[in-house]
Amino acid sequence: MVVFVDRVDAGRRLARELESFRGDDLVVLGLPRGGVPVAFEVAAALDAPLDVIVVRKLGVPFQPDLAMGAIGEGGVRVLNPDVLAAARITDADLAAVERRERAALEARLTRLRRGRPRIDLTDRVVIVVDDGIATGSTARVACQVARRLGAAQVIMAAPVAPRDVVRRLPEADQVICASLPADFLAVGAFYRDFTPTTDDEVVALLDAAADRLRHAAPGLSVADCVDTDVQIPIDGAALDGHLHLPDDLNGVVVFAHGSGSSRHSPRNRYVADVLSQAGLGTLLLDLLTPTEELDRAKVFDIGLLAERLEVATAWLRTREDTRNARIGYFGASTGAGAALSAAAELDSPVAAVVSRGGRPDLAGSRLAAVRAPTLLIVGGNDELVLSLNRQAQAQLSCPNRLEIVPGATHLFEEPGTLAEVAILARDWFAHYLAVPDRTPAASSQR
Known part of the structure; x- marks a missing residue:
């Protein structure tokens, strides 16, 4: 069967x-x-x-x-x-x-x-x-x-x-x-x-499909890009992912989420599609194996998730087509805490971080060590997470910004809100990944 x-x-x-x-x-x-x-x-x-x-x-x-x-x-x-x-x-x-x-x-x-x-x-x-x-x-x-x-x-x-x-x-x-x-x-x-x-x-997928065709370069087809499922070895097992690299690569964004099936999330795929239109590669990654995902404690094990992100980043460095690409992290939920924790490592190559409705507070004291420019995106109606993001922002010393999407709840399910998230993330990554040594954006809050 x-x-x-x-x-x-x-x-x-x-x-x-x-x-x-x-x-x-x-x-x-x-x-x-x-x-x-x-x-x-x-x-x-x-x-x-x-x-x-x-x-x-x-x-x-x-x-x-x-x-x-x-x-x-x-x-x-x-x-x-x-x-x-x-x-x-x-x-x-x-x-x-x-x-x-x-x-x-x-x-x-x-x-x-x-x-x-x-x-x-x-x-x-x-x-x-x-x-x-x-x-x-x-x-x-x-x-x-x-x-x-x-x-x-x-x-x-x-x-x-x-x-x-x-x-x-x-x-x-x-x-x-x-x-x-x-x-x-x-x-x-x-x-x-x-x-x-x-x-x-369904709406997110229809939006992503429409955007893909609207922004497709003339004569460029999927066959001209790297678009493939991948497996990244970890401790005798493997992390499943999906790697998409546009023909003209301007950096690679690794998606981080505590869930074991985030690479198939329509929301993540929608955001990834918008990023690809800006010439950004994406690695949609499951930070947990299917068996590990059943263990609720591992979903909140920020140290484990951060370590997995570091392994995935090192794996990108082994590939000829991504070896020299600048790296960004896009974190959601507990994945935001993991992304910032990994970015706090002294030798971290991460050039930018974006958090979507995430829990950056879970990175704890490591927030002060983050050097990568960080964008925190939170729904205006997601009051608890908004409060936690404000507390986390106060501990960041890197270039950072808190963007509040009016009327949005935790999952950005309201019409137009996920599109706004994608555009904010695209602009942040395009600014910090495409060209080295740009002047960082000042800290602010909308």
């Missing part, structure tokens, strides 16, 4: 099956929520624009998990007559469910697009992507919606699906799957990590 690590892994593996569809007329549509992280990887690999295609399952009233059909944009509806008959669904029952789901569909469209216009599908090749196909109802209506919106060719793609269902999807011109197991239980059974995707994560 094929098992995917998570939706990122599934998307990258699915993208290899879809390489033949690469072209200027291609659009990738992700099914929210779980299909969007998969679609994001497919769109990135194929240099294609990404959008969502929103559909809603019509669940049997007394057994909502059982689909009697699905609906989509444009008034499209697909029904399963066998389920309708077996469940003895009346026209009134169906109308009530559809009315409720139609309202939910429209609300989700508003929430996910947030004013972003729908990509025109007229005469385009469209790949509809989900994280898996079970009954096929959602896939069928999604393909019909894409066709009604003008698509010339509709490809349904998913990492995994049952063979018999794939044979019964006439709405798609082709169905592409990375795996077609004979024994199909449920989509989640084929993933090690099937954590639910949130609407905010």
Whole structure:
């Protein structure tokens, strides 16, 4: 049985099956929520624009998990007559469910697009992507919606699906799957990590995909850059990471978080994408192994996390393409404390540090020894963390600044706040990593 690590892994593996569809007329549509992280990887690999295609399952009233059909944009509806008959669904029952789901569909469209216009599908090749196909109802209506919106060719793609269902999807011109197991239980059974995707994560991925295309240099494709998963040896084990190096490298930013799965965080990936547009390389790094992440004490072991950051930095120095690059740290949560603790070492090569909603206070007395210019970014409504950042800033003697993002809470989930974080971080790193010996910015607070 094929098992995917998570939706990122599934998307990258699915993208290899879809390489033949690469072209200027291609659009990738992700099914929210779980299909969007998969679609994001497919769109990135194929240099294609990404959008969502929103559909809603019509669940049997007394057994909502059982689909009697699905609906989509444009008034499209697909029904399963066998389920309708077996469940003895009346026209009134169906109308009530559809009315409720139609309202939910429209609300989700508003929430996910947030004013972003729908990509025109007229005469385009469209790949509809989900994280898996079970009954096929959602896939069928999604393909019909894409066709009604003008698509010339509709490809349904998913990492995994049952063979018999794939044979019964006439709405798609082709169905592409990375795996077609004979024994199909449920989509989640084929993933090690099937954590639910949130609407905010979907929005962050759509923003990152749009920014990637908007700022892409003419003629520059993903193939022109280093973009690869890496493993960094540590004490008989390895730290998983993802390294992206633009063609014209202006420094490398290492992302630090106490979580063991931070390299797949949509928020981190969004910020990393914005940094790459400024010519900055990024190393999205899991500072803990999957086993260590289960130990809550290790998430707050600042000494351990800082040591791992130092190992990752030394590893970058062993690579020909990053040996001479200036290094920055982007820390979130406990990773901010670890980043500052590592930067306090006498021989630290770190040239700049940015903390996003982090806990720099966890670096303790080592804050006074930090020499790298440090930017602290905190949400205006994250009162406790804001207070801790102010206390930490008072101990810093390096060039530093505290930026308060108005209206933002701890995770910067409010519209536009994560984009502001990314822009602040980009400008800070571009200032201190790209050109040595610049005059440092003065300490201040907005």
